[in-house]
Amino acid sequence: MIETIYIEKKIKNHPRTKFILNKFKKSRLLEIDKYTEIFNKRSQNFRIQKANPNLILAHKNDGFVLPAPEGFGIGSSENFYFSHMFNCIYDCRYCFLQGMFSSANYVIFVNFEDFDISIKNVINKNINSKITFFSGYDCDSLALENVTGFAKHILPLFKQYPEVDIEFRTKSIQREPFMSIEPMKNVIMAYSLMPDLMSSSLDNKVPSISKRIKVISDLASKGWKIGLRFDPLIYGQDWKFLYENLLEKVYNSIPLESIHSVSVGPLRFPKKMFKDIFKLYPKEPLFTGPLSNSKDIISYDMKIEEEMSVFCKNLTLKYLDNSQFFRCFA
Secondary structure: OEEEEEEHHHHHOOHHHHHHHHOOOEEEEEEEEEHHHHHHHOOOHHHHHHHHOOOOEEOOOOOEEEEOOOOOOOOOOOOEEEEOOEEEOOEOOOOOHHHHHOOEEEEOOOOHHHHHHHHHHHHHHOOOOEEEEEEEEOOOOOOOHHHHHHHHHHHHHHHHHOOOEEEEEEEEOOOHHHHHHHOOOOOEEEEEEEHHHHHHHHHEEEOOOOHHHHHHHHHHHHOOOOEEEEOOOOOOOOHHHHHHHHHHHHHHOOOHHHEEEEEEOOEEEEEEHHHHHHHHEEEEEEEHEEEEEEEEEEEEEEHHHHHHHHHHHHOOOOOOOOHHEOOOOO
16 A cells, blocks of 8 residues: 655646556645655665655656666667666565665656657667667566556557567566557567575565466467566575476476577676665675675676576576577676
8 A cells, every 4th residue: 555645746737647646546645846855865764665665756857768788688789778667566685776776665757758759769769770678677667567557558669660679577467468469579578587485585575486477378378478587596505406496397387489588697786786785684694695796796606607597598408599598797
């Protein structure tokens, strides 16, 4: 339950603002001038606020589409991302957002049409390149779809550009609007996964792995392309056994021809971000494991990263082609 919703005065009469507010009729409404008054306010405790976050409805002024970080991609020559929302309804212990933002409140930018304009501009400027857009780098792209309707809004745009890919990355079990429309060949439904034992400890408030696999199976059967994202890879006791069970279960649960790509990524944090997250969870075993500091990046030792990546790749190549496997470092 969202107790308080902050609304920028500029968009208080926006049709999408009214659409969202209609879903929270019991919430307290407060008008503000700018979302940063609440979201960027100092002396906030992310961990305390995460227990009962509020919602902020805002107008985004710039930075609608940004180049993806180096090392982030699935084969295209040009990669971009956009986020219609800041923060996530889930509470994963390894999430970089808790080190990026001081506030755990959710921000939804309601001016979707400006995202459309920026996406079209990027496409037109890269007309001779293979492009992939990633939805939801600063949030889960689908977890609040029933509130925002962002995917439903943006899909028709990408239907106009069948040569341009869009990936929706999520841990949710959101099926709509995808089960109600015809699959699009340039849309990738990408799911973050890790072994059950690790997920039950680290993926707080997230649907179980079995529920996520069921949704993946349903969407694959419908005809949607699937991306499997084993990111971050988590090291621990019996990790080989756990990941082998997970990968075997996934590959035997969905049609292999539906899989667009598989990627693995290491557990990595910039040093300053890691310090901020560690302050929130000083007793979290994940952050007291075999981590090292290299070039101001906190991560597992390179030997551990390499061993885990190669292990998952070798398992994957029993089912898929090498061209479908990617390593991401962002």
